[in-house]
Amino acid sequence: MVNDQLEQVHKALNDVIDxxxxxxxxxxxxxxxxxxTLDDEVYVGIVNPCVGCPALEIILADIRKEVGKLDGVIKVKARVEWGHQWDKEDISCEGRARAARHGYVI
Known part of the structure; x- marks a missing residue:
């Protein structure tokens, strides 16, 4: 995969909704x-904002589904990277605005 393809992966991840x-x-x-990888596999590592989140498996499955739709992608691995921590400061301005529309104050 080349950089353009990695950009497509990032765009596909925008369609995965918490x-x-x-x-x-x-x-x-x-x-x-x-x-x-050179053999068209993609790895996506995420952090989980909520330990024990019941939606985690749904999110991981959605990552595999959305990235797997891309041309040239043969296999998608999606996993939680437990060595990283999520912080509410990681939320983008757009994310904060959308969360507010759903009733969340961040």
Missing amino acids: PHMGVSIVDMGMVKRVEA
Whole structure:
């Protein structure tokens, strides 16, 4: 994969929504790592804002689904990177605005 393809992965991740907040995982600041191999596999590492989040498996499945739609992607691995911490400061301005529309104050 080349840089253009990695950009497409990042765009696809904008379509993965945290179901609790109604905000993309990109705007939530959950995406910590995106890597691609020469054999067209993609790895997406995220942080989880809520330990024990019941939506975690849904989010990981949505990552695999959205990134897997991209041309040239053969396999998608999505995992929580427990060595990283999420902080509410990681939320983008757009993410804060969308969360506010869903009734969350951040």
